Amino acid sequence: MTIHSEGPGGGLEAVRRAGIETTGIEIIDESERTAKPSDLFWPWFAANVSVFGISYGSFVLGFGISLWQASLVAVLGIVVSFAACGLVAIAGKRGSAPTMILSRAPFGVTGQKIPGVFSWLISIGWETFLAIMATLATATVFRELGWSSGDAVKIIAMIVVAALIVAASVAGYHIIMRMQSVLTWLTGLATIGYIALTLDEVDLDAVTSLPNGSGQAVIGAFVMVMTGFGFGWINIAADWSRYQRRETPGAQIVAWNTLAGALAPVILVLYGILLAGSSPELSEGIAIDPIGTLATVLPTWYLVPFLVASVLALVSGAVLGIYSSGLTLLSLGVKIPRPTAAFVDGVILTLGTIYVVFFAESFLAPFQSFLITLGVPIAAWAGIMIADIALRQRDYDDVDLFDSRGRYGSVNWVAVATMAVASVVGWGLVVNNFAQDASWNNWQGYLIEPLGLGTWVEDGSYWDGNWAYANLGVLLAFAIGFLATLLLQRGRVARQEERA
Template sequence: MSTTARDTGLEATRRLGVEQTGIEIIDEADRTAQPRDLFWPWFAANVSVFGISYGSFVLGFGISFWQAVVVTVVGVVVSFALCGVIAIAGKRGSAPTMVLSRAAFGVNGQKVPGVVSWLVSIGWETFLAILAVLATATIFDQLGWAAGTTTKVIATLVVAALIVSASVAGYHIIMRMQSVLTWVTGVATIVYVALTIDEVHWSSVSAIPNGNAQQMIGALVMVMTGFGLGWINIAADWSRYQRRTSSGAAIVGWNTFGGALAPVLLVLFGLLLAGSSPDLSAGIVDDPIGTLGTLLPTWFLVPFLLAAILALVSGAVLGIYSSGLTLLSLGVKIPRPAAALVDGVILTLGTIYVVFFSDNFLGPFQSFLITLGVPLAAWAGVMMADIALRHRDYDEEALFDARGRYGSFDWTSIATMVGASVLGWGLVVNSFAADASWNNWQGFLLEPLGLGTYVDDPAGPYWDGPWAYANLGVLLAAALSFVVTLLARRATVARQEAV
């Protein structure tokens, strides 16, 4: 970028508050963030009453309260720590995550994980927007207000407008917004806990029997993918404004602390609520936010709704902002605000379709996202190993030049990601087999390895066996790609850094 163009962009940012920087390298003068600044976006995006619903999901694997506590703490903390490792790349290269991924996959080879990342980001943020709209209708119904089509239309427009406008505005506005939302949603969540603490019955919670190791592993994978691993493909987007002198350990620490603090506390409280009432736990599975709202006095339903929506919007904003950057990294030649707007329009259309026209979409939609989680885990393994092998900052110009030191395609990384993904799919199962039968090919390695049996029951197909729902494929994809990359690309990385 020329100096004139950069100056023009900075002037526009100051005048309109809209970030003009796209996937280009952040100017040194703009790299003023400190590791502790990472706390705000990560905390705000994850301090949501929706996190309480995970208590029901975890106990649904058939494990006891104390087993669930271990799974929750380990799964949440480790998964956000992995995000912190990816965030180190942002400091080293001052570019978005998927641009930095070019060092491992090649400038053009990066489009393979880039497409996966873009689909995952768009999908999850659309899911958050859908939850926000449905929550509005549910709470309005509990209040006795109109909860029909008009309410859903208004809720869709408001939610979409909040998400799109913030993501179009960009980094600086989002950071300020997240620091405010942190307090609003945090206070509302504390009040929710205070108002519902009397719903906890320790005698019922402590009586839940222990599950086996396979059930704990299944719950652990679910927690990791639902929290930190769901953000891992955008982790460096928020650290690219860090000073070069920032400590890598501090970046990992603040990333982990900001992301994990609220989910750990919320899920633990959710375990107490779900373990106290089987009926509540069952209701949460079908309608998380609406069911949680049934525990509240009428006077707090509106603040609860606002806090729930703002928390979901906060998470969606981070995703749409980053999905716009990923779109640019794939070669789309439009300004960053326009890229965020394009993804925002897709999010809005997806939300409208699900809320107003689809009777059976959420199951297949979630199955699709879970399927993409396996290659995302494989990409993360490659990326983390690449970061571990490097001892110098990235050659920033080479990240945009296929003839540079990173090359056009790194076939070792691409083959590793593809191979680990195929093996990973063989060890995960489609949790929505009846709604998404086109995904029932997954788990093809379970029967050959004696880990599970597919039962084609007329009432609905399912998997039987202790390891069937452990979803080992996610862990395998990440671990295998990490080890293979660490061994197979050591010499390649050394040559790149010697240039």
């Protein structure tokens, strides 16, 4: 599908000459599919090289596990989750359309709106979360420098951060790719500088003396890492591979996605484990203001470069989120141009940031609850999508992805039911780790007591039993989605690919 300009010198042509992407959810023209697999390195690495990754060291150790257990969890959780992103990204080069348009193949053109809503929510949540961290980090660094750190600083920081995120996402793919290639170097070098300047904070005796945790605690930490890294991006993974040539080997798409997404987080989380295990005070502060707390161990002269690099890294991640959330909004049937969709999501991002920064009492608790809650249906969707990709031998049909009367149909009730069952089972086997601070989420875990995996203690609002906090529901939701699709949808996919 081709976008036509208004004619020589027309408004749309002028916009395109400025480098702003006018393509929305339609199929990318063959002439525009010029990206190389290695080009995928820039957006994925830049979006995940944020110093915030170091904070996950505290989150992982919060499960009560040892150094070697935490290190294993970090490496496996990050690599496996980004490899899953790479598998979904294969669909992008096969169909040259956004992830949630390609999701119409397993769910149907109309049925796709069900996972689409969850995808939009998790993208909006992630980008808002990153904007919040950038705002809080700015205020903390200003305080460390002895400058003003009140509401005025937060307001200005919020405006600047939101403006950067929205402007880049409105501009679109080509400008974002150029921006990310620059940010990769800036944030990467600044992060290396942070590690070098804080090495003296590491107390190896303290870290290595941490006792081993239970196997259930290790599984819980593993699930948390997966949902916090690759699974947090999996619903938009094909958005960045849709400009790849269709003949590009799928193995290269997976390899570059995995390398780019996992490289920085593995290093950062491992270092974060060393830092958090060395200082209980630092670990506790991270729960309130992750990046701002990390700044407190830096020499004063490095605070400004640290702030700039940290904010840019967070902006980089948020740009990917808001760009894709705009595409998802369009896939749900909203009839507005792609730049306008990105702007609408930017307004929502700003309102969410205002609420958390100025009104919410807790930061980490709602975020963790949010991750696990939306992580369950997204995991179910990912299992269905990856299995569907594995079953297909041919490229997607460009026309039928937009026609409910075509080969993909209007609603595939088997896929919808699979996602529903997987989500219901999954939510029953995950728990709210912050039952007091985010009590609105205590409805989860309803299968734990019936299955003998734990007991809810009303006086204190916590679960008794190691399996309760393993959050098996995320893994089980993915497995149900994947296996059910492989078993029940093979014939449907074969019939679709037989049609000329």
